[in-house]
Amino acid sequence: MHLFYSPILEPHHTQFVLSEEESKHAIRVLRLEATQLVYLIDGRGGWYSAEILDPHPKRTILTILHVEQDYKKSNYHLHVAVAPTKNIDRIEWFLEKATEIGIQEITPIISEHSERKDVKIDRLNKVVVSAMKQSLKAYMPLVHPATSFTQFLKDTQLEDERIKCIAHCEDGEKKYLNQLCTAGGRYIILIGPEGDFSSNEISQALNAGYKPVSLGNSRLRTETAALAACLEISLLNR
Template sequence: MHLFYTPDIQPTHPQYFLSEEESKHAIRVLRLNVGDEVQLIDGGGGLYAAEIKDAHPKRTILQINSVKLEFNKRNHYLHIAIAPTKNIERLEWFLEKATEIGVDEISLIICQRSERKEAKTDRLNKIITAAIKQSIKAYHPILNEPKPLTKLLTREFDGQKFIAHCEIGDKIKLKEAIIPGGKYLILIGPEGDFTPKEIEDALSNSFKAITLGESRLRTETAALEACFEANFLNR
């Protein structure tokens, strides 16, 4: 069944009008017609079953038949903070796969060794949207605009905070640190890793140093590994 992302829909709506872009896609591309059933997700946990009542290529009208709230809500909250990669396609790959696996919030952090200082979040959000539609997830991850790491370190967070790095020092395995059913903020540094000063600042702000294994991972691979572990440990 075809699925559409409709962030402005409300559970009380008896009908919904698809946007011109989505209407064109539904009618011209997918060739849907009156009576065809579709699904809608609002990005906040709502999954809607709907039926096409007017197959107009600019303003398709849907009848809402049923609503499921908190659809497939997970028992934990995962926030990954990652330094944008020099090759933006690697960051896009991470966003797609992390969304499919399960992530609630992503922050783009600018570090001292960052090779990329900016990223177009409009395009990145479209990749996330496509991924939630592909994996049928009713929750749309939050993507925060790029900000200096220092601002995130002092941000209040009601949960466990971790920093993954490759420097020598005391580190614990993520699987040994996570408390199931909790909230997690995990920092993943740039290609050149965090500087010793950045690691020190994180530790002084109640972050715990973690290792993601013996291999030296690329930024996007390390972030996805952290995402996978957090989800696996909460199954």
């Protein structure tokens, strides 16, 4: 199955021209020819089947045959706010796997103990697009610009309908995600940096309505903890 992505696709299109990058990949790399069947996604839930009309390496023209909306739409909404790791490859790995498993929003948060203060959103989006195509998903997770921990709490303070959790390493009473979260819900989960959230940040989150959670007895890397949370939410909603 050959799958291509374009955010400008619309359900009313009867024909569509692939971008130069996708056209080159289709014709030069995959060596696709006229009349061959391909598939398209718009990142908003649209799944399109199409036939190659003109296999041009810079502007391949497709005839749209069928459109399915809300393709394999999740019954839950997961937003993970995670501190970017010093080695950015680890966060890219998390984004790839989280997209495959299922996630709707990701926000890089800069906390007191963060070793990395900046991220390149364009690069992260490329990772997400690649993972979305590889896993045959029609929805593209939204990657927000990096923001401070404090600002993120302010931005989400009115989202009372969401189940809000913070995973941290300090002692104290904690529950597991499956004890706090119900299937079909909307969730926000905070994952800290390699040095964990500061005591002050944990207090801020608890005061903002976030519940402390445990991801198990093992000491996890940031990206592993974030992925474990995604997997647990996915299993809860399976």
